[in-house]
Amino acid sequence: MIGHTIGLVPAVLLAAAAIWAAPARTSPGNELVVGMSAAFSGASRGLGIELYRGSMAYFTEVNRQGGVHGRPIRILGYDDGYQPNAAVQNTLKLMLEDDVFLLFNYVGTPTVTRVLPLLKKYERLHFTLFFPFTGAQPHRELPYGPLAVNLRASYRQETRGLVDHFVDIGRARVAVFYQADAYGRSGWVGVREALSARGLRMAGEATYSRGTKFTESLDRQVAILQEAKPDVIISIGAYEACAAFIRDARKAGLDVPIANVSFVGSESLLALLQSASAADRRDYTTNLVNSQVVPSYEHTAAPVVREYRALMERHAPTPPAGFGTDYTPLPYSFVSLEGFLNAKLLVEVLTRLGPEPDRARLRTVVASLTNIELGMGAPVGFSADNNQGSDAIFYTTVRDGRFVPVTDWSEWRR
Amino acid sequence: MRIARLFQKTMFGIFLLFGIIALSTSALCVYTVDRQLSTEYVANSRTIAQTIANSSLDIILNRDLSTLQSLIDQFRELQGIRYIYIVDEHGDWLAHTFVPGIPKEILEGDRSPDGTVERRLPGFGEFVEVASPILDGIAGSVHVGMDKGLIALKIQTAIGQQIYLISIIFIVSIVGAYFLVNLAAHPITQLGGYTRMLAAPDAPTTLTADDARRLLERDDEVGQLARIARHLAHRAETPDSRP
Structure with a gap:
């Protein structure tokens, strides 16, 4: 009997070694579920879907390798159509019914600003909102700042950069085209403050309603801004409305540079303009400058970009179940790269949280993250007083049908 | 069936009466609803403007304006509110x-921090604008524009419902009146035919012998008149009965 048992020892050791060497086994019961409310339908669905896809490319790879401390990560996503009330309902469901571990990848300022008071209300449950896809201020400042963790730079930083660059080349009459809600106001404030810092005032402003489609006419907005005689227009909007505005502005002869901030969804904007260019036999893609908060996915010299492209190709993430049936996913985009970087940093946070994840410790762990090389151009870091990881802004323009880095602003010199 | 000429006037009278009722109640309705709604809307607007003014102070002083925008966007969803704007001191x-x-009329017009003004904004409509000062005006003011078109729409709806009700009552009344008028007109028409038959027995008539018998048997005024007519006709035919 003993001899038989001793004979089994090598087999048991081999089995143990195999288990140790193989990726940690995971089961649905111990998975880490992160809750996401975003636009998976409607005029801004491209943002929610691409952000989700970028994150899923990374999570799928992490799960394939055994998850975080043996726990796979799953995104539980609900569609809010970029509507604040739906975002509030989704958040309540995620926190109180689904009991997700944390909130992640929310899309939009009007939605996030309405969700923040919920986090405050249920502060005792220690929910934290990670990496919302918005550069607005409310979740960067008190009283809601401690409830959120941001990776991207703010709209104030983006708009200040745009204003500074354009004013420096003699384009001081800056007008703003913006979405009539909290998002638009956030960018509007950024432009106003940047101009004020240089002793300037806004040349004019025009607004549009959230959810405006590319097929709609924005001639009235164009007429208002034409009257203001701007040197440059900064758009704070989503891709369908911004593309429609660019199209109608160019048709009306308003050829000044038009700049968009990172939220716009650059590839979706460009695709709409290219289709309109082909239909109207004129080029609507000139004189565009888009600010980005992540590096270009064309910058393949960067290891993180290579990793992103490789995982997007390997896993070909699909849109969330039940959405995007008539949506063509983009191979690469600034939005999905941001989703990818969000996921990468979240995995770092969860790894440092340890094998027994505790929501209440999340913010302490985040505050301890310093000098993280995420591939954003500069190390990412947080502290007890700073809940924004990156200040990096990248400026791009359209060349040969794609967004490339701006290397020389003088081409727009007035 | 033809209505006796005597009763055509009655029917006309009913039409006229209903017309007067419909017009007078509609006018009263317009006046009452307009007054009540306008008063109520202005009061609501003032309350909303004051609420925003009170809650926006902390935001203006300490927070980002996107939070302020988010706040007014929520109030903008209330029925009747077409615009809200906030200006600093x-x-x-x-x-x-x-x-x-921003409409030119507002950009260039009076933006008093308190009170109520009526505005006509081309392309937008007509509004009652109520203002409320923030921190007694030293931090700015909130302005809430209520759509007068909505008040007009409510009045139209109220009048429409009233006219709908009056129309139903009118149709029922006309049908009832037609039936009743006919009930009275038919025996009188028969009475006329009967008297013509007495006056000229050989003239063609639609009145049958049964009709005449039933007419004479009636115990109402028409029956009495028929019997008197028959009696007079008999007396006229009897020579010794003449004076």
Whole structure:
């Protein structure tokens, strides 16, 4: 009997070694579920879907390798159509019914600003909102700042950069085209403050309603801004409305540079303009400058970009179940790269949280993250007083049908 | 069936009466609803403006204006409110809900921090604008525009419902009146035919012998008149009965 048992020892050791060497086994019961409310339908669905896809490319790879401390990560996503009330309902469901571990990848300022008071209300449950896809201020400042963790730079930083660059080349009459809600106001404030810092005032402003489609006419907005005689227009909007505005502005002869901030969804904007260019036999893609908060996915010299492209190709993430049936996913985009970087940093946070994840410790762990090389151009870091990881802004323009880095602003010199 | 000429006037009278009722009640309705709704809307607007003014102070002083925008966007969803704007003590814009832009009439017009003004904004409509000062005006003011078109729509709806009700009553009354008028007109028509038959027995008539018998048997005024007519006709035919 003993001899038989001793004979089994090598087999048991081999089995143990195999288990140790193989990726940690995971089961649905111990998975880490992160809750996401975003636009998976409607005029801004491209943002929610691409952000989700970028994150899923990374999570799928992490799960394939055994998850975080043996726990796979799953995104539980609900569609809010970029509507604040739906975002509030989704958040309540995620926190109180689904009991997700944390909130992640929310899309939009009007939605996030309405969700923040919920986090405050249920502060005792220690929910934290990670990496919302918005550069607005409310979740960067008190009283809601401690409830959120941001990776991207703010709209104030983006708009200040745009204003500074354009004013420096003699384009001081800056007008703003913006979405009539909290998002638009956030960018509007950024432009106003940047101009004020240089002793300037806004040349004019025009607004549009959230959810405006590319097929709609924005001639009235164009007429208002034409009257203001701007040197440059900064758009704070989503891709369908911004593309429609660019199209109608160019048709009306308003050829000044038009700049968009990172939220716009650059590839979706460009695709709409290219289709309109082909239909109207004129080029609507000139004189565009888009600010980005992540590096270009064309910058393949960067290891993180290579990793992103490789995982997007390997896993070909699909849109969330039940959405995007008539949506063509983009191979690469600034939005999905941001989703990818969000996921990468979240995995770092969860790894440092340890094998027994505790929501209440999340913010302490985040505050301890310093000098993280995420591939954003500069190390990412947080502290007890700073809940924004990156200040990096990248400026791009359209060349040969794609967004490339701006290397020389003088081409727009007035 | 032809209505006796005597009763055509009655029917006309009913039409006229209903017309007067419909017009007078509609006018009263317009006046009452307009007054009540206008008063109520202005009161609501004032309450909303004051609420925003009170809650926006902390935001203006300590927070980002996107939070302020988010706040007014929520109030903008209330029925009847077409626009909200907030300006600081210098008249500089802090937040607003105008699309596609701030109307020139407001940009260039009076933006008193308190009180009520009526505005006609081309392309937008007609509004009652109520203002409320923030921190007694030293931090700016909130302005809430209520759509007068909505008041007109409510009045139209109220009048429409009233006219609908009156029309139903009118149709029922006409049918009832027609039936009743006919009930009275038929025996009188028969009485006329009977008297013509007595006066000229050889003339063609639609009155049958049974009709005449039933007419004479009636115990109402028509029956009495028929019997008197028969009696007079008999007396006229009897020579010794003449005076």
